[in-house]
Amino acid sequence: MEKTLATMIQGESGTISRMEGGDEFKRKLRNIGIREGKLVTLVTKQYFGGPIVLKVDGRDTSIGRGMARRIYVDV
Amino acid sequence: MMKDKMTIALAGNPNVGKTTIFNNLTGTRQHVGNWPGVTVEKKVGTKTYKNRELEIVDLPGTYSLTAYSIDEVVARDYIVEEKPDVVIHIVDATNLERNLYLTTQLMEHGAKVVIALNMMDMARERGDQIDIDKLSSLLEIPIVETVGCDGIGMDELLDEALEEVNKGPHHHHVVGYGKDVERYIGELAIIIQKDEVLAKKYPSRWVAIKLLENDEEVLKKLKGSPAEKEIRKKLKAIDTDEMEAHMADKRYEAIGSILPQTCSICVPKMNVSDMIDKVVTNKYLGIPIFLAMMWGAFEITFTFAVPFMEIIDMIFGGLAGVISGMGNGWLPSLLGDGIIGGVGSVLIFLPNILILFWILALLEDSGYLARAAFIMDKLMYNLGLHGKSFIPMLMGFGCTVPAIMATRSIEDNKDRMITIMVAPFMSCGARLPVYVILAGIFFGGAAGSVIFSLYALGILVAILSAVLLRKTLFKGKPAPFIMELPPYRVPTLKTSLIHMWERGQMYLKKAGTIIFLGVIIIWVLAYFPSGVEYGSEDSYIGMMGKVIAPIFAPLGFDWRIAVALIFGFVAKEIVIGAMGVLYGAGDNEELLSDAISDSSSSGIYPAHALSLMVFTLLYMPCIAVVGVIKKETGSWKWTLFAVLYSTGLAYIAAFIVFRIASAMGYGG
Secondary structure (H helix, E strand, O other): OEEEOOOOOOOOEEEEEEEOOOHHHHHHHHHOOOOOOOEEEEEEEOOOOOOEEEEEOOEEEEEOHHHHOOEEEEO | OOOOEEEEEEEEOOOOOHHHHHHHHHOOOOOOOOOOOOOOOOEEEEEEEOOEEEEEEEOOOOOOOOOOOHHHHHHHHHHHHHOOOEEEEEEEOOOHHHHHHHHHHHHHHOOOEEEEEEOHHHHHHOOOEEOHHHHHHHHOOOEEEOEHHHOEOHHHHHHHHHHHHHOOOOOOOOOOOOHHHHHHHHHHHHHHHOOHHHHHHOOHHHHHHHHHOOOHHHHHHOOOOOOHHHHHHHHHHOOOOOHHHHHHHHHHHHHHHHHHHHEEOOOOOOOHHHHHHHHHOOOOOHHHHHHHHHHHHHHHHHHHHHHHHHHHHHHHHHHHHHHHOOOOOHHHHHHHHHHHHHHHHHHOOHHHHHHHHHHHHHHHHHOHHHHHHHHHHHHHHHOOOOHHHHHHHHHOOOOHHHHHHHHHHOOOHHHHHHHHHHHHHOOOOOOHHHHHHHHHHHHHHHHHHHHHHHHHHHHHHHHHHHHHHHHOOOOOOOOOOEEEEOOOOOOOHHHHHHHHHHHHHHHHHHHHHHHHHHHHHHHHHHHOOOOOOOOOOOOHHHHHHHHHHHHHHHHOOOHHHHHHHHHOOOOOHHHHHHHHHHHOOOOOOOOHHHHHHOHHHHOOOHHHHHHHHHHHHHOOOOHHHHHHHHHHHOOHHHHHHHHHHHHHHHHHHHHHHHHHHHHHHHOO
């Protein structure tokens, strides 16, 4: 099932299927190792649409909810 | 033997331990901390090693050679433009894949690279097995195992770096981008060769790749090149959409083909960091925990410092007693009224400063600072600030200068400007003495709450100012937030104490130089013309004070406070030092606190004290901060704006506070 990072629930894992957005957005994510085909786990979400923490390769990265909505994951 | 000079650059992802290794190599003590973005400027150190003069350059962290924020640009430009003899690429052994992404870019650029595989102890501890020889031979790059915090592998690293330089140019392993893309790269590279200047300065394959990736900085370099027209024509004919994604994939593919051969069990499990994060970044507990920690930090700063302050107070009291035994004349007055009254009033706060910085160091080293930025992001976003603005603001509690420097890691210029403008409202350590002394005298048991409220007021003003600036001068939305959260580490007593002592030394140095000089000038102005009563309205300073006093009268300040505030521009501690000089008049054994506690003679009542504290909190930042604002914004206009805005705000706020408190009967 395809979800976005923003709709995943805490502790859920999946594989990134696609990322929507501008070049710079995608480049930034790729540079820090977040890219298609990667296994991600949603660590926490802040309330009221705040940022989320995701785990890729054992490393935690925090990204804004808006960005999280544009990253699709196969759960 | 002849000494040759060579330059070594330390590069790598943020928070992999570059500065720790730099400190080990050069014997310096640059600031390190466990969060990405500690180093925002390149730092140069030297070392003589095996008869070679080494210039070692510590660069800010970067994820790739395509740069966004100012600190990343610094790193990239140094590698690309200055071309160090060798780049020591510091790689976090616990996160190989992403770190090696930068390696592929360095290789592509043709720089001579030696890898320092850092944090090997942590990788081993969690069970990773890395075949270093194999990794080295596959990458065709020498690799040295290091543990930065224990100084392991430093000499080996330099040996490899020297050897790499002596090797002369050699072929680098490069990432292949597939038939089609390779054809484009080849064609572009041939055109680039036509521009001799460009081709000489940068490897043409690298330029071609960056052009295909739409790298703005490289596109800019084309301007005025004889090959520009042809290149642009060529680029137009190529569909560069998705090209960058393709290239990133290929680089990761290359890494992906190497890693499984060299590293087993490189995927970690749930660890202690995760468990702590479950609690501290929890959606409900995150903010309460953060606030509780902040409150605890202030409580500790004040309560633990008290016995130490009493000791210092006793020492100065004793000294003052000796001096008053010397009789009258200018020398006892200079020593007693000037130096002890002035510098002593400032030095007494050393314990507070040390404790405050110790706590900040613990926060930094543990990795919590980055979490705090995450927790506050949403709130900050709603207020028109970027989540990353939070770190500079928190650092502002220590000193505004590094806080403003830390804004370099904020990518968007508007986000950064707003942060620079509001950071001075976060109450720095230099303002603390003013609060401690005034709140202590006039509010007794409630002193802690008064001081906490001042900090809160500073935060509130910063926030409201940010909202205002975002709605007026810097319209738009904060840029999206991406930030790596470093793993937690148990802060070591040694490093945190070193941090604390460094800051303590700076405070002492300040007390011995700027503040010392400041209070002597004030004393001279208060003692002369000769024959007048010390510190009276007939002295030079009294005359000066009389001129400016009317401006401050609506806030409840007399001429002595007005003068102290003016001199406080040099350093905010001087407000207290100057008051110590001016109010200490008469009896040498009296330190400032005793002199002003008698409201009927000093004219300072609780309302005046509140007004003065609020004014000190908000008014123009000290000269060092003004300097750094000019440097970081590159604009006198914005610097002037920061000065006028804060001073205007301080005036209004102090006026309101004074009127309300007076109306409530606290004005004497």
